[in-house]
Amino acid sequence: MSDKPRANVVDMKPVHHGGLDYASLRTNGIQPGEVTDFSVNVNPFGPPPPVQEAIASVDISHYPDTLYLGLRERIAAIHNLDPSQVLVTNGTSQAIWLLALAYLDSGDLSLIPMPSFGEYQTACSLMNSKAQHLWSRADDHFHPDAGIYSAWIRDHRPRIIWLCNPNNPCGYCLSENEIASILEVCSTYGGLLIVDEAYLNFVDAPLDLTPFLESNHLILLRSMTKDYALAGLRLGYILGMKTMISHLQLVQPPWSVNCGAQSAGITVLDQQSYYRDTWQQLRRLTDSFYLSLKRAEWIVHPTRTNFMLIRTGRGSHTRDFLWEHHLLVRDCASFGLPEYIRVAARFEEDNQRLITSLQAYRESTSSWES
Ligand SMILES: Cc1ncc(COP(=O)(O)O)c(C=O)c1O
Numbered sequence: 001m002s003d004k005p006r007a008n009v010v011d012m013k014p015v016h017h018g019g020l021d022y023a024s025l026r027t028n029g030i031q032p033g034e035v036t037d038f039s040v041n042v043n044p045f046g047p048p049p050p051v052q053e054a055i056a057s058v059d060i061s062h063y064p065d066t067l068y069l070g071l072r073e074r075i076a077a078i079h080n081l082d083p084s085q086v087l088v089t090n091g092t093s094q095a096i097w098l099l100a101l102a103y104l105d106s107g108d109l110s111l112i113p114m115p116s117f118g119e120y121q122t123a124c125s126l127m128n129s130k131a132q133h134l135w136s137r138a139d140d141h142f143h144p145d146a147g148i149y150s151a152w153i154r155d156h157r158p159r160i161i162w163l164c165n166p167n168n169p170c171g172y173c174l175s176e177n178e179i180a181s182i183l184e185v186c187s188t189y190g191g192l193l194i195v196d197e198a199y200l201n202f203v204d205a206p207l208d209l210t211p212f213l214e215s216n217h218l219i220l221l222r223s224m225t226k227d228y229a230l231a232g233l234r235l236g237y238i239l240g241m242k243t244m245i246s247h248l249q250l251v252q253p254p255w256s257v258n259c260g261a262q263s264a265g266i267t268v269l270d271q272q273s274y275y276r277d278t279w280q281q282l283r284r285l286t287d288s289f290y291l292s293l294k295r296a297e298w299i300v301h302p303t304r305t306n307f308m309l310i311r312t313g314r315g316s317h318t319r320d321f322l323w324e325h326h327l328l329v330r331d332c333a334s335f336g337l338p339e340y341i342r343v344a345a346r347f348e349e350d351n352q353r354l355i356t357s358l359q360a361y362r363e364s365t366s367s368w369e370s
Contacts, residue, residue: 008128015118016334018342019231030326036350038343039330041168041199041307043229044350045278047268054267055233055260064259071257071265075237078269079210084242087249088265090256092198092223092236096123099160099219099238101251103192104129108159111152113144115169115335117196120162132158135336141301142170142309146178153185160192165207166199169335169342171303176207186217194219198236201227201279202286202306216241228268228275233261282306286345292355307344312358313365315341321361327354 004010018039020032068088076083089095100123104110108129112120113136124131134152136142153161161182166173179195186193197220200206212218224235235257238248257265268275286306293300299311309332312318318341319331332340345351 006128008125012122012125015122017118018328018330020328035326035328036346036353037328038346038350038354039328040226040231041202041305041344042226042231043202043275043278043282043306044344044346045281046229047264048271048274050271051230051264051267054263058259058263060259062259064255064257064262066254068257068262071262071269074266074269079239081210081213081239082242085213085239085245087238087240087245087252088257088262089236089238089252090261091225091234092196092221093119094234094252094256095221095236095238096120096162096196097126098248098251099194100124100127100129102247103160105159109156110160110162111149111156111158112162113149113164113167115142115167115332115337116162116164117168117198118334120164120196124160129159131162132156138301141172142167143172144174144178146174146181150181150185153182153191154188157189158191160194161186162194162196164196164198166197166203166305168199169307169309169330169332169337169340170301171305171308172301173203173207173304176209179207179209180212183212183215183218187215191217192219193217194221196221198223198226199305199307201275202282203304204283210239213239213241216244219244224265224268227279228265230261230264230268233258233264235261235265282345285348285351288348289343289345289351292351293358296355296359298358307342309337309340309342310358311339312341312361313339315339317365318358318361321364322354322357325357327357329354 071088072083072086075086096119104127106128110124110131112131112133114133121131136144183193220239222237225231301309315331315338319329322329330342332342
């Protein structure tokens with residue numbers, strides 16, 4: 001018997017994500033609280049006290065409800081859907097893996113508009129399926145041309161199209177018409193359009209794609225880790241038609257969402273006015289951060305959500321320089337954008353501190369280059 005896993009597993013590459021590197025913190029003797037983290041796109045306002053209270057009052061000696069009934073009903077009500085159209089997951093990351101498990105056969109083709117979130121590729125690799133990367137142009141702020149994509153899909157008939165909207169790392173949003181045109185092509189041959197809306201709540205006037213679920217060729221993904229600031233608890237969900245959801249449920253490991261996450265999930269949905277207010281404040285902070293970066297003559301791409309791409313020349317150098325100041329940004333090399341960093345908006349004084357340190361970085365590199 002061989003000690004080797006499947007060949008495609010051996011070939012899989014770990015995905016790079018933003019966030020604190022706990023091993024490096026330990027090596028450098030830095031406490032997590034000493035770092036100002038711009039590398040994750042999480043709501044900096046954090047959860048309100050009732051959420052902590054809800055988690056504290058959970059009886060952890062019981063197994064969690066594997067059907068997530070209470071939370072599922074609440075989510076369904078918010079979207080005007082039936083609970084059978086909702087699957088609660090251990091973050092959107094789990095949702096992505098479940099979709100690959102349920103829908104991709106070895107050799108199937110997927111389309112990933114690039115640049116985009118790395119887990120789509122990993123999920124495809126896990127199933128030994130192929131993913132075609134189609135790149136959009138920096139001149140267009142990486143906004144995909146829906147016409148070109150639709151034509152490509154018509155010609156190649158991918159099993160899955162992984163669309164990240166709002167896009168990570170670029171921050172653009174496709175319009176309803178653009179998505180509808182891609183979905184229409186999928187419907188002609190039986191393709192599945194997956195729209196990852198992890199950052200939708202941060203957007204001003206977000207699209208509601210739920211009426212398109214009836215096409216039977218659309219799945220929507222939501223994360224509750226960023227907008228509701230529950231990153232440490234892991235919570236997300238899938239919206240789709242009843243049969244699709246029941247198939248996805250079959251491949252989900254039991255008790256994927258623990259009691260604390262379920263209880264917190266229900267509580268955050270009771271705190272909508274608190275969160276709506278924080279999302280609005282964060283939009284203002286993002287706009288002012290973006291304008292300040294432009295005024296400081298950085299090349300920044302416009303964003304609809306709470307983070308943005310900045311072209312600094314060498315993202316990894318910028319990241320290392322800022323890290324010395326205990327500021328953490330996302331080096332975008334793993335997105336295929338080595339000249340960029342991605343930063344999420346935080347509070348005004350944090351944003352100003354980053355801009356000041358970026359200026360110091362610019363001065364250090366120009367003296368180094370001259
Ligand atoms: C586009 C996108 N989808 C999904 C995820 C994963 O979210 P979660 O924390 O809910 O697993 C991320 C996290 O960075 C993301 O950027």
